Amino acid sequence: MAMKRIGVFICHCGRNIAGTVDVKKVAEEIGKREDVALATTYIFMCSEPGQKLIEESVKKYNLDGVVVANCSPTLHEKTMRNAAARGGLNPYRVEIANIREWAAWPHEDNPEAATRKAIRIINATIEKLKANASLEPIEVPVVRRALVIGGGVAGIQAALDLADAGIETILVEREPSIGGNMFRLSETFPTLDCPQCILTPKMNDVAQHPNIKLYTYSEVESVEGFMGNFKVKIRKKATYVDWDKCTGCGECLRVCPINVDSEFDLRMAKRKAIYIANEQAVPLKALIDENTCIRLQFEKKVKEGKIKPKKNVKICSKCADVCEPNAIHFQNNEEIVEEEVGSIIVATGFEVMPAEAFPELGGKYPDVLNSLQFERLLAPSGPTAGIPRRPSDGKVPESIAFVHCVGSRDPQSGVPYCSRICCMYTIKQAMLVKHALPSTAVYDFYIDIRSNGKGYEEFYHRAKEEYGVNFIRGKVSKIYKVGDKYRVQGVDTLTGRIVEVDVDMVILATAAKGSEGVKDLAKKLRIPYDEWGWLKETHLKLKPLETPVGGVFIAGAAQFVKDITDSVSQGSGAAAKAMALLSKPQLEKEPLLAKVDPEICAGCGRCKDQCAYGAISIDPVRHVAVVNEALCEGCGACSANCPTTAIQVVNFKKGQIIRAVDVLAEVF
């Protein structure tokens, strides 16, 4: 069983390895082993001739195992396995001995010790390899449907691309309308297109596409399953209106007596207790806010026994009275639907910190807003019809100050990173103020202008040269009220002086964070996230759309704050990734998974508790652990916790590891 004809290939990696480790000596030492049929070196094993060397040696020497001593297995394990497979060897009989990161790089100052260590690492790897079994990849069926979570511009793009490729796509959005943050914007940099013009066609495409199933005002409740076979429960929140009947005429909005702050307008405007998200909402349907509707509140209190209704009392039903199609029924119509999908794209977007989080910058004053709120005041469809007015008194401002980097690049009171889009949208807002109110003075306090996109720097220069925006370099420290105005106390680091200016309104470009509730969603999907709520990609540069969970992809500002261009590109990119997955009739999976020996297993369930992927269950009849091969990722947490070594990861068995450790732990 054990291998007797092992081939060892030692890579020079240019001078990366050979510069420190004496590769010739290593090959000589390893060649002395009885079970090694061939020990040789080559300058670049990953190059085509290097791979050819493995392929031909396997045939020539009839090798039954291969060790390649080169870099980390994350880089070239697959390359080497494929090379050996082309020579006719089972790819799981190839192991990588990492002598670059483990021997050559850390011991540059001591080549002799590095050489000894390299020999030892290779010997240990050979010991591990000798008990490797030949394996075949596991095949998993695929459900040819996709789920997109988040109906912002990235999610919309992903859903449209998937649907156009003929894949049935489910789009889930928690707000009553799709469109996301982009739909709140006034105009977009650097082209000054209005999102109402460029996004609505896409939103309508989503609503009318035969391959898209749209769930708005819905949230993902739970996710089970694995790549190719996810089972998702979606909670459709109660609207108290029959959306099949509702025509979106808006009659009910006119009669409702209750006024509350509008979520879509970010408190810059009021809405009714029964409302439609905005005038161009998709779908254009009314819903009742159960927390503010007096009828629903009354009924709730009666139900809880807090009040006893008098007989013949008439409760408000004004909206239902005017509703011609009889869509308003006041019944709690919350429901949970279940969908099966093969792939999931998470495009949950971002939010900005509230101005209130920065009291020293006047966040408590009504005329000190964050940028997204100000977008609503600049939007032609917004509450002030595009002419910004002070929320406190409705006065048109004669001067406005913008403050960059509020909370961004500020680990003490905000986030450590640059929020990336603020420079550009602040410049855009300054321009739009000048469009709407040419005589208004605009002061822009910045630390650096970061305009690293196509046409962005030119946009900044236009603001400077043509629009009459005053740029002052230095962070504002304090904003306080002086009479009717707000005094901005800043600095000009270029002239080295404190600068003070009195303005009517202040706009804070507050830091962006992952959107609210994304951490809970990430837990349901078992994908990693950071403390600011950004979802973590597998590799920042080379796998920006992938997550460690197979079949789950991320797109747009869910990963990190992005402008529209990047979000759309990522939406399309993630859709392409999902398409590649769903275009196969079956998926192949690495067979390096946990396996249970039912003869030894006592069914204690410790492995089940440890499994992060929910792959292990206890068979109630035989009372032993059972591994779902499709879910298992082969991490080995179960194996480490098994008191009887009944559950082990294939080709990482306890005997193999112990033998390898024995070799490594011999006294130098």
Add this chain to the structure above:
Amino acid sequence: MGACKVHIPIKSISIQNLKVGEMMKYTIKKDPHKDERVQEIIDISGQNIFSCYQCGRCSSGCPMAEFMDILPNQVFMFLQEGDVDTLLQAKTPWICAACFTCTVRCPVGLDLAAVMEAIRELQLRKNYDYVDPYNVEERDILPPIALVSNFRKFTP
């Protein structure tokens, strides 16, 4: 030439005569884009001083910068903030030799020498003498052309 000295009487207009508080703090009273004197400098020089984005290349290449009290890039910042008073009291515009190094190197194509000239012009038009002919030391041995060009630049 080594023996010749043009004594520039800077005492009366030195920035050092300002009080500390005045120097370190500046309050923007009105939109600098609407300041008449900034507009006058733009008109005289023909340069849009607001297009400067403070890269500092003018100052780093200026052969006279070490003798200035305000760096050339700061001149633009003062203008962009509408603070013409400080500029009128500064030495910098008078020390500028109009060698055009900055003008050639400016990435946005500003003619800095023209702006310096405009600031000087603003003073000269008020019949202001930066150099007093009677106080020029060693007048007798100074080459006449030096004196003439001196008066052309520093007197109305």
